[in-house]
Amino acid sequence: MSRTVLVTGASKGIGRAIALGMADRGYDVAINDIASEKAGLDTLATEIQEKGQRALPVVADISNQEQVDAMFQKIFSAWETLDVLVNNAGILTVSLVENLPEEIWDRVFDVNAKGTFLVTKAVIPHMKERRSGRIIHIASIGGKHGGPGQAHYCSSKGAVIEFTRVLAMELGEYGITVNAVCPGIILTEMGRNNLGTQAEIDAWTQKTCLKRLGEPEDVVGSVAFFAGEDSAYITGQSLNVCGGIIFY
């Protein structure tokens, strides 16, 4: 039986690349996104099945407890086990703090921080019972080194990085590892929408040691590493996958 993984926010961008990359590595993949992205999830499910793996599309807003509960009911009525959780879903808006509406701060924290908490909380009993599991958060280099206009986003990703460390402390004795991947600038809808002018794109490219911005596929290897046996003795860490923008 193939190992199983749930990837949240999988209909496009980094989540989609992770879902396909995990199918390439022999995983069955449950793929989540919000209702408006259902068509993308269905297309992705077909692509995963064409690779010979099982695919399970599950629509849910990860910031909503009832929808998260319904998502896991669907997953566990279809599959007996979930080996790996990839908390990828996230949102980004740009605003200086002095102009930032309270509702936007709340929404960004609801999805990026609370959503990660709700989905993780739901898998803990299952992974504890099996004394095995891999939890991987897609955080951001912004969670370590913020940028102007992104206080809410960077603070939420900083919360995810600290959440990673505390979870590692709580779950290590049950054979569960918890790690974060911190992408740099990745050319997805989110990445492109926030890069700004060509001059800003060029400046970011120059700031990156490898002199190119990332593609979604650049993030996959680190997730596969944290999901597999080669990382068995690594937990509570946050790994930058940024082509060399920050170094800590």
Ligand SMILES: NC(=O)c1ccc[n+]([C@@H]2O[C@H](COP(=O)([O-])OP(=O)(O)OC[C@H]3O[C@@H](n4cnc5c(N)ncnc54)[C@H](O)[C@@H]3O)[C@@H](O)[C@H]2O)c1
């Ligand atoms: N693109 C980048 O440069 C970059 C850099 C660092 C970190 N990240 C992080 O990587 C992750 C993926 O980003 P991306 O660039 O692929 O973004 P994206 O916007 O292309 O994709 C994000 C996906 O998450 C889904 N999503 C949003 N809210 C959701 C919710 N409440 N419930 C379920 N799904 C939801 C969206 O519908 C979308 O399909 C995010 O957590 C993001 O913060 C991205």
